[in-house]
Amino acid sequence: MKTRIPAKTRTLPFLSLLAVIQACFMPPPEGDETPEAVDTAVGQGLAAHVYSRPPVPTAYYEPPSANAVFVAPGGNDTAGTGTEAQPYQTLGRALQVVNAKPADATTWTVVLKAGTYREGDLTVSRPRVTVQRYKGDVVSLRGSVAVTGFSGTGPYTKTLTGFDPTPVEADCADTVLLGQAGRDHGSETPFAVTRAGIPLRRVAPGATLSSGQYRYDAATNVLTLADSPTEVEVALKRWALKTNAPLVKFAGLDIQNYATCTVNWSRTVNGLTYYKGAVLLYRDTESDSGAVLENSTVANNAGNGVGVAHGRDIRLSGNVLVNNGWTGAQASNAQRLIVDHNVMSYNNVRRWANTVEAGMKVTFIRDGVVFNNLFEHNAANGFWCDQGCGATDPGDRWFVLARNVARYNDAKGLFYEVSHHGVIASNVVHDNSQTGIAVFGSRNVQLWNNTAVDNDASSAGYSANVSIVDDNRCFSGDTVPGGKACTTANGCDPQVAGNYDHCEPSSVGPLANTCNAEGVVLMNNLLSGSLSARPLLNVDDPNATAYGAPAILQAHDYQAYYRPSTGAPATLIRFQRAANTSAVSYASLAAFRTANPGREPQSVERTGGTRHPFFVNAATKDFTQDPASADVWGRGQALPSEVLKAVYWPQTSPAQPSARIGAIEWRDKPVASACVVSAPVHHRRNPTSGDHLFTTMLSEAESAASTYGYTDNLGVAFLASTTAGAGLSPVYRLYHPTVMEHFWTIDAAEKQSAQTTYGYTTDEGIGFHAATAPGPCLVPVYRLVHPAASRHTFTTSQAERASLVASGWTDEGPKFYAGAPQ
Structure with a gap:
């Protein structure tokens, strides 16, 4: 009898998602540079996460010639006029002035001169407002208090004075998000400490301290550090900037050390409202937004870095979202969201395990674009869409997940779950602890020209370098693709309307999230190695079910497989041949073809050798295809329109590239210098x-x-x-x-x-x-x-x-x- 994938390994939302749907994305209306702190947490079996000081933004912003309000640390909120000659001293005062401007078609710009602004809990309520740095100035927003005067020679102690830490020691986390064991002590509070720009991890009072850790005793108000107290900051303000107004832009800012909380959107405790992100872009109901966060650093926050909800056409572009206690960014119900050229790395510092954390987690995003980002060293999944990603008009635009790099994440690299009409193309995914690219319970997904190398150190029965899996959830009484009814007797897990898993009946049409895996195309992908005994490719339902892999895969061919030896791993492909059967393990491509005539006729398999047969230099993680390899260069199926537009977004009519197997373009692809042989x-x-x-x-x-x-x-x-x-x-x-x-x-x-x-x-x-x-x-x-x-x-x-x-x-x-x- 079919059973549901266990929650521990399945990483699907549990009851918390009911709150996600109902509250998480329904915000209330608002009137030393040296790397350190090596993390050897359980479950990180690939590369230790070595935290370092986040980079400062580098983008240049010329101030506008009109409708600008200037701010500088040497300004004056009382006597200043907001001109460049007489600036205000605080961002808060500038926003008070700008928010009071008539809500007409004029764009007002707040220009911040170089300096550190220890401000927060700020809101932009007027449409058409930009908050930006002045030219190349380093503009830092800090939600923290600098703490000095520690005593001792190691450990170092300080009784906190001059500010009240009580609010940030509140338990503000949503109960349903408290997760499994393993998260840091005190992670349910927004109390957070950094040293030299690097997040420290909290241990219980009386616990032995190791490098990179601290203790805080609320009863005595004593903070204790293991390492020398260099640039110690304690988070105090609850968020940096938020806006529910349309056409608001935040640009070129360095935003760090805010007391954000692990909540679905917000939670009020003892009269104070805590939020999920340091930067919050949303609308009260689903409506046009056009808000932008660009070329900014959002780092070292207690919970999330960025929260997005309800607004259409929001864009996150060129940002660095790192070292956050929970997720780098979360978004939901944000149609046409664009996420491009960002770095989302080293997030989930506090080791939450509540099925939400990731470099970026999104839900219910139609027509979204996730393009040319780096998801690296997150103690979670790299990128995760869980429910409702897809298209409003598949003839025009699909959900795009293209040209990204996902590597060294503790869980999956790229995860597309319970969604539809997604193009996952030309991504490079390597050295992730779990499945490199996972497509679970999703319909009409195009997987083209991805390069997946040495992923999956897990032993989960459905995992692989690339894994496409049916989900045994379905809408109660619906007919699953194999022709059987969605009933418990047929091995299914029936869901009802409004449930937290949000399965929809097939009668809704091709855009329904039915929780079924079907209509998936797997073409031109390069799959190399495995970090465990798990196969390079897995296509199945974890148990005998109402239908098998032939119903899941619409087409698949032109893959290139490589293993260092036939025993690494021993199984090349795991494939469920038919309904109501268990998946079969195939030791070679030849064995797979013999058992499944007509499948993967143009694919190739290579094993062993002194150097990788497909790449220029795999030893240095350069996954550029070797032009001398006739296995991958000059071969492959031509890209269909939706895939072509995804790989070359935002072009609408791109030219067909030269044929190859594996990624065509990707973030930080090595650029060949002018050829030295001419x-x-x-x-x-x-x-x-x-x-x-x-x-x-x-x-x-x-x-x-x-x-x-x-x-x-x-x-x-x-x-x-x-x-x-x-x-x-x-x-x-x-x-x-x-x-x-x-x-x-x-x-x-x-x-x-x-x-x-x-x-x-x-x-x-x-x-x-x-x-x-x-x-x-x-x-x-x-x-x-x-x-x-x-x-x-x-x-x-x-x-x-x-x-x-x-x-x-x-x-x-x-x-x-x-x-x-x-």
Whole structure:
């Protein structure tokens, strides 16, 4: 009988999501640079999270010539007029002035000069307001109090004075979000401490302190640190900036150390309202917003960094959301949300385990775009859409999850759950503790040209490098894709209207969140390795169910699989062949094809080798496809319209890219420098002696033809360099005076042997320079020898190589790498 995926591993919302739907996104109306604090928390099996000081914003903002209000630390709130010559001293005063302006079509801009503004609990209520930095000034908003005067030599103690920490020691977290064991002591409070710009983790009073930790005893008001008290900050203000007004922009700001709380949206305790984010962009009901947070740092907050709700056309662009106690950003009911070019890393510092935390978590986002972001080192999932992502008009626009990098996260890299009409394309996902790319209970999802490498250190029965899984939840009485009714007797988990899992009946139409996995396309993906015994690809329902993988997958082909050995892992693909059966483990692609005729006919599998067969340099995490690999370069299915537009967003009519398997473009893709090999190497042959000549000097080639009999002009063999360069080595040129034959080698030891042992006694110096390893603009140059005639030649052509072997030449393999002839 089918059972539900256990909540502990399934990471689906439990009863908390009822509150998420009803309250979380229904905000009330509002009138030292050295890395430290290595975290070795249980469950982080890949790379320790080493926190460092968040970067300051670098974007440049010229102040407008009109309708601007200036603020500077040396200004005056009473005597100042808000001009650049007579600025206000506080952002609060500037917003008081701007909020009082008529709500007309004029945009007012608050311009902040360089300095630290210890302000917060601020609201922008007027439409069309921008809050920005002045030019390149570093503008820091801090919700904290600097604490000095510690005593001791380690640990260090301080009785807090001069401010009241009682409000931030309140238990403000929603009860349903308190999660499982393992979160930090006191994480239900917004009390937070940083040292030198790095978050510290709290332990219970009396507990032994380790580096990167602190204790706070509310009874005695004593703060104790393990490390020397450098730039110690205690969060005090509950949020930095929030707005429910449309067309508001926050730009170029450094926002840190706010006492945000782990709540669905807000919670009032002892007369004070605590919020989920330091920056809050929302509307009271679903309506147009156009609010923007760009090129800003939001970091070191007790709970979330950013909260988004209800507003349409909100954009988060170019931000750094790091070191937050809970999630970097959360968003819901925000149609056409754009999240692009952000870094969301090192979040969930407090180790919450309540099925909400992630680098970014979103719900009910139609027509959204998540493009070119980095989700890294989060103690949670990297990016997670849970329920309701999709499209309002699939003929025009799908939910886009493209060109992102997700790596070193404690859970899944990219997670698309109980949603529909999503394009997950051209992402690079590697070294995540759980599944690299997970698509659970979702319909009409396009998975194209993703690169997933060495994910999944877990042992969950449905996990994999890439995993596509049906969810046994469904709407009560509905008919699931296998044709059976959604009943407990049929192994399903029936849900009713308004339930927290929000399954919808199929009668709603193609845009319903039915909790079923169907209509998924898996094409042109590169899957390499696994960090456990789990397979590279998993497509199934965790138990025998009403239907199997053939109903889940609409199409799948042109994958490229690689394992270091056939035992790493032993299972390549796990696939549920038919309804009411268990998934089958296949040890090889050949075995999978035999059992499933017609599936993945154009896919390839490679195993072993001294270097990765698909990448330029996998050892350095450069996952650029090797142009010399015919397995991945120049192969693959052409991209359909919705995928093409996702990969090249925001273009509406992009051109089809050159064919390849794996990611096409992605965040921080290594940019190939101008190719250092550009000199044509001319190939001449002496038909009498049979000797081959390779030279970068056209004059020498022509002279060799007219004077020495090298009259066979074989064109340009390849491109090399006439000078030394980065990554290049000399190719030595020797001559055998007895047999009258030239010889080239990039190997200095081989050169010495050829001179002393084989008679190539004439050293003609360096013929040209080439590479010993492949690169984006390089192809292998093969050397062949004809033993009977004692002749050597080179070629980059597979066809010529095969022809020479057929006529008696011995293939010596690739000897160096050069540019392909043009």
